[in-house]
Amino acid sequence: MKLPFALKIASIILVFFALIAGFLVDVPRLDILNETIRNLFFHVTSWFAMVFLFIASFGYSIHYLNTGNAKSDLLAKIFVQTGMVFGVAGLSTGMLWAQYTWGSYWVPDPKLNGAAVALLAYLAYVVLRNSMTDELARAKVSAVYNIFAFVMMVIFIFILPRMTSSLHPGNGGNPAFSSYDLDNSMRIVFYPATIGWILLGLWISELKYRIETLHKKDEEFSNASPIHLDGD
Amino acid sequence: MSDFRNPYTLSGAGLFMLSSLFVCYITIKRISTPSIWVALYWIIILFTSFNAVAKSFVNESRSRMLYYYTLINPAQFILAKMCYHAVLMLLLSIAGVVIYSTLFQMTIQDPLLFWTGAMLGSTGLAFVLSLLSTIAAKAGNNLTLLAILGLPILLPLILVSSALTKNAIDGLDWAVQWKYAFVLLGLNVVCFSLSVILFPYLWRE
Numbered sequence: 001m002k003l004p005f006a007l008k009i010a011s012i013i014l015v016f017f018a019l020i021a022g023f024l025v026d027v028p029r030l031d032i033l034n035e036t037i038r039n040l041f042f043h044v045t046s047w048f049a050m051v052f053l054f055i056a057s058f059g060y061s062i063h064y065l066n067t068g069n070a071k072s073d074l075l076a077k078i079f080v081q082t083g084m085v086f087g088v089a090g091l092s093t094g095m096l097w098a099q100y101t102w103g104s105y106w107v108p109d110p111k112l113n114g115a116a117v118a119l120l121a122y123l124a125y126v127v128l129r130n131s132m133t134d135e136l137a138r139a140k141v142s143a144v145y146n147i148f149a150f151v152m153m154v155i156f157i158f159i160l161p162r163m164t165s166s167l168h169p170g171n172g173g174n175p176a177f178s179s180y181d182l183d184n185s186m187r188i189v190f191y192p193a194t195i196g197w198i199l200l201g202l203w204i205s206e207l208k209y210r211i212e213t214l215h216k217k218d219e220e221f222s223n224a225s226p227i228h229l230d231g232d
Numbered sequence: 233m234s235d236f237r238n239p240y241t242l243s244g245a246g247l248f249m250l251s252s253l254f255v256c257y258i259t260i261k262r263i264s265t266p267s268i269w270v271a272l273y274w275i276i277i278l279f280t281s282f283n284a285v286a287k288s289f290v291n292e293s294r295s296r297m298l299y300y301y302t303l304i305n306p307a308q309f310i311l312a313k314m315c316y317h318a319v320l321m322l323l324l325s326i327a328g329v330v331i332y333s334t335l336f337q338m339t340i341q342d343p344l345l346f347w348t349g350a351m352l353g354s355t356g357l358a359f360v361l362s363l364l365s366t367i368a369a370k371a372g373n374n375l376t377l378l379a380i381l382g383l384p385i386l387l388p389l390i391l392v393s394s395a396l397t398k399n400a401i402d403g404l405d406w407a408v409q410w411k412y413a414f415v416l417l418g419l420n421v422v423c424f425s426l427s428v429i430l431f432p433y434l435w436r437e
Contacts, residue, residue, distance in 0.1 A: 065430075117384045117387050120384040121384035121385060124380045124381050127380055128380075131372065131377055132370075132372070137370055140434060141367050141370045141371060143433070144367060144434055145381065147426070148363070148364075148430070151422060151426060152384070152385050155419070160391065160415075163411055163412070163415065
């Protein structure tokens, strides 16, 4: 896997655009929300990036089960790891926002609990991988768990919060950000920011993939070397 | 299945549930809030199910698995396991509800719905844990690992079934409840079909 050079440049430009314009652009003046509405550019975009990366990981896990290609297994693992970085970013930005609008870092809300539990499920995926040494069995078992975890994450983050009342914008009758944004000025930053974070996530994953492949080659090389230089 | 040859698993799970029920009864004595009543019930059932289902794959020896492998195909094997676990969990939760509600008095306003929720919840637990215990068995028969893997995955199921049973105690109208019942049934179907689809990949080594 290699990300085209142009996309890397685009990711840098878009992320910096999001960071700078996110703080400078005019936002609707609203009670309670005030300037915290700018969190849309950081919180929602990190979740989008996370979901995108988890979908990629899910796809590679299915591909692994169908083909047995070791590369897909490695990619599935790396996408989960990068996705979790964005998940933690989304959770912490959301908690900061909640402190200023709801008055508490954490509230017993289905959306929040769903997000935390989804991250726990993916942490369990990492633990599962680390607990097994046989590479083939590990790849198979973790691919199966990844598929299960993804389906449950979709149910937990996207279906359950819609059933019960939730404080979270966009759920339980609360308006989402887009309905505040009457003149669409926020969209100009929001969409580029989403694309920028997703590209950044892909870039991080690509670097990690290349590092891990090199490590593997290095190991193979040192194991296969017939000459022992230590003298015994 | 080795469970009938080794009935200690069966009686072990039942006894585990009974003793945890009594521990709760001795320490708490009386519960007047429906939400706490339901929460305690589902916690007991959750840990009973871990005990009942997890043991099943852990007890299968490698040679016996190889013997099954020559007899039947993986889909049949997981189907049999899931049916057996579902029946086991149904029996356990029927006993659980009866004993629990005698120990802790609670008027259930909509018994039919309560039983639906309790039964669908326990079959869902059985389906999910059937697959997860295979995964844990592959990773070295580790019960801690099963808990780590299982709890986040089982939470949606626990959440919906506890909401359904709590609303049944409060006697909420069907117009509100059908949503939960439908989602709970859907979760059962999803877990069941995922297990059937994914198990064949775990079966071969």
